[in-house]
Amino acid sequence: MTDPHQQLQGALDNLDAVFAPLAGLPVAVGGCTHCYAESDLEALAGPVHEVPDALISSVAHKVVDHWDDFPGLYRRLTPRIVRLLVADELDHGLVASRLLAAGWRDWPAAERMALEEVWHAWWRSALHSPAGGAHITEVLEALSVTAGTLVPWLAVWAETRTEAADRHLADALGYWLFEDGLADLRLGFCDELHAPPQLLPWLLSLEDGRIRADQMREIERIGYS
Structure with missing residues (x-):
């Protein structure tokens, strides 16, 4: 490949x-x-x-x-x-x-197809990158806002069972959960995409072990409140 x-x-x-x-x-x-x-x-x-x-x-x-x-x-x-x-x-x-x-x-x-090809390739490249930090959330923001949905990008993330992808997930959650930001997370410069309705169910559906226990407790608190 x-x-x-x-x-x-x-x-x-x-x-x-x-x-x-x-x-x-x-x-x-x-x-x-x-x-x-x-x-x-x-x-x-x-x-x-x-x-x-x-x-x-x-x-x-x-x-x-x-x-x-x-x-x-x-x-x-x-x-x-x-x-x-x-x-x-x-x-x-x-x-x-x-x-x-x-x-x-x-x-x-x-033109649309060529741009979408870049988006999908960029996302897979980002998930496989060893670099950590909040950068993965910025890439996800660009892709999901332009597409109008988080669903395809989250599906690829769930399927990417690598150490790098899981580290990106932990870093992203550290960013999203800061000061309860996940509860009303909005993406795009003009807040075009309200993320929790798609993001929370996905996080709660991930296999055991993908998310740290302390982070999962916060996700469950927000998701079930």
Whole structure:
């Protein structure tokens, strides 16, 4: 089986290829001239691969009304934005909210499928990564908010019986349970996804031994209260 990290790189390359016709076309870009110089707008109107990373990052986070055609601009820049997101150089919840605002679910099927391929590969790569901390919750936030559901991502997590995946689960619970956050956990910059209705039943359904006893007591307290 292909290494999860190699699968992710292949999915990112495919995303570039699918969006290449759109990314290479010169377009007219209008936006807030208080925040962006004319040279920035000219760069955004040219080939996407030539746009500086710093400008891509700025557009990825900027509010929707800064642009004359926000959905068109965001769609065009998506492969560059996603690469920065996967590299942890962007705010996960904010980019997920911006993708929703850009209407990504209404894009042509090939573009949607290429982005979904990246999401699935990124999730498997993240679960197999030895790095710990709250990062796994940020990846999950980006994926679940854009998809509108936690269900497929939690299903993959349940099936991934590795030391790394279980360590990520313990780290995620440490983050979610802090100050009772799990009771009303909301994901996305605009709180688009209310997590407990999907997350709590999943946590309570996991096999014995997947969750530490002290964490399970807190989950049961919240879930059954």
